[in-house]
Amino acid sequence: MIVSEQKPFGQIFDFVRDYNNILVLGCGTCMTVCMAGGENEVGVLSRQLKLAARHNNLNMNIDELTITRQCDREFFDENATEKINRSDVVLSLGCGVGVQYIVELFPEVIVRPGVNTRFYGANISQGLxxxxxxxxxxxxxxxxxxxxxxxxxxxxxxxxxxxxxADGMCEVDTENTECAGQLIYERFKNLNKLDELLEIKPPKNWSAGRDGGPGRIAREDMMFDE
Amino acid sequence: MLKKKPKIIAFCCHYCAFTAADLAGTMRLQYPANVNIVRLPCTGKVNANMLLQAFVDEADGVMVAGCEPGSCHFLEGNVRAVKRVSFAREKLSEAGINPERLEMFHIPASEGPLFAKSAKEFTEKISQLEKKGDGEADEPDSDETGVETGETDSREIGAEKGEPD
Incomplete structure (x- = not known):
């Protein structure tokens, strides 16, 4: 899944302090599982904004909603569309994809990101x-x-x-980051395939990555004829 | 301006603090009437949403009262509550609310007097915070200038600074 973490509250508050009608929009998939922008986080952030608005004598109407996915048109149903159109600013707790997709679907609405999208990761244990x-x-x-x-x-x-x-750990963070090279070595050793590691891997073909600009996958077989 | 009585919400565990509150009543012990008890099956039920909502609904202080460490009916609920209260305090602080307004207590079922004492002391603490102008900005003039209390509000707006106070 895509893993994110919430932006500092001060930054978020600065994004929205000049607006009256704010919609905090959560995402029910990756952002929920990584506990950065699901229904619960939307609730906490909305309440924080309400308290901060009161503290700063600002007139803010804060609405909240969490949809299944912010990166799929079908989940922007009638209710979501109405709430988004009614707001002056949408504070999206979706990943960077969600923020941009809302802008594409609702060009007249101002959207601000509430999370920093970090990486594709696994939930190793509760909270990690x-x-x-x-x-x-x-x-x-x-x-x-x-x-x-x-x-x-x-x-x-x-x-x-x-x-x-050193000792299986990477010098970048000797406390928390395991050395991938060491992990690969151990893995091959356990599989009795160490000899395969003697082969030098050629440089990787990076052209499938960022080379050539934004990624695009088009499946003709899945598209509707128009 | 000082409010007449601070509004206190006490989220109490059914198995300990709530029973202690009940016992305090049975023992005819006085504690402030402005402490409104919400009974929970366990303090492990509390989350930041619930705690912040109490403040949104104009609570001046929130107590979370659970079992002593090691004696939770559900084994770890009170330990989890400690973490969640700590998290909610950070969130309050970021929003410009003094985190001292939210506090975790451990009160065994047999300790009616301890409940009454904790309720009194917490109410007193919140009253002091209100008196110092360390409340929410429901009195804009005094909060902005500090004239009413003769002192500058020491609490900067965390949200503006982008860091907890």
Missing amino acids: WLERCAGCGECVLDQYEGICPIARCAKSLMNGPCGGS
Whole structure:
């Protein structure tokens, strides 16, 4: 899933303090699971805004809504559309995709982001999310037995580990970040395939990633004829 | 301006603090009548939404009263409540509300006197905060100038500074 964290409240408040009708719009998918912008977070943030508005003698009408996904047109139903059109500013707790999609669907509405979108990650344990994919466009997990050197190595080294690896940890954060090169080595060792690691991996083809501008996937078979 | 009586909401665990409050009544112990008790099955039920809503609904102070550590009927509810209260205090602070207005208590069922004492002391604390002008800006003039209390409001607007006070 996409993992985000809420922006500092001061920044959020500055985004909306000049508006009267504010809609705090949550997203029911990734942002709910990563506890950054689901129904609960929308509730807490709305209440914070109400208290801050009262404290600053500002007249703010704060409405709240959480839709299933902000990156899909079908979830902007009649109720959501009415609430969005009625507001002066939409504070989106969706990821960066959600914020932009609202702007596309409702060009006349001002939208502000309430979260910082961070990475594609897994929920390792309650309250802990770690990056696992970099969305590089050409998956190499087959070559590394399911451990991604692109996302999990600070240098994205295809032939790691580097000299910054010590006791299985990365020098970037020796407390919390495991060395991907070491993890890959351990994995191959457990599978009795260490000899395969002797092969030097050629430079990765990055053209599937950011090269060539924004990504586009078009499936003719899935499209409606118009 | 000082309000007559601060409005206090006390979220109490059914198994301990609520029973203690009941016992305080049975023992004819006096505690401030402005403490409004909300009975919960466990303080593990509280969340930041609920606590902040109390302030949105004009509470001046909020108590969360659960079992002592290690004696939760549901094992860990009170421990979780401590974390959630701590989280809600941060959120209050960010919104410009003095986090001292929200406090966690641990009151066993047999401690009627402790409940009465805690309710009294917390009410007194909130009254002092109100007196110092450390409340919400429901009296704009005094809050902005500090003239009424003869002192500058020490609490900066956290929201404007972008950091907790």
